[in-house]
Amino acid sequence: MANLKYEIKETVGIISEGAKGWKKELNLISWNDREPKYDLRDWDQNHEKMGKGITLSTEELVQLKKILNEIDLN
Template sequence: MPDNYEIKKNIISLQKVKDTDVYHMELNVISWFHKPDKLDIRGWSDDHTKMTKGISLTEDEFIKIAHAGLEKIGGR
């Protein structure tokens, strides 16, 4: 694993959309460059050596975005 990130905890891993896909989406608690942990959403290869572009949020940012998204689509 590179020194620029450490996956501290996996929250959820989604299945690949197709068997031929290289990446699957994950929500992880991750530390980038030894900085404070963030919630991170991005695609990962099965062995975590490759990743797609993604987004890293503080817990507060994640909660605000999740609540706004749920309100927009009619959830609670």
């Protein structure tokens, strides 16, 4: 697998933490020197290893927020 270059520009928030210390985080990340996008995935404590995740543009994140705001969680 080719090496991925990434830079976490901003940690928006931590969603949860697993028993082994991995955290599910929403971050703003630049992948391979591209424009930063919002990224939701699991990370180890040092941000050296990562799990599978999803990357969203600002427009996609706005649409997701609209959808989530419409969900009745009660």
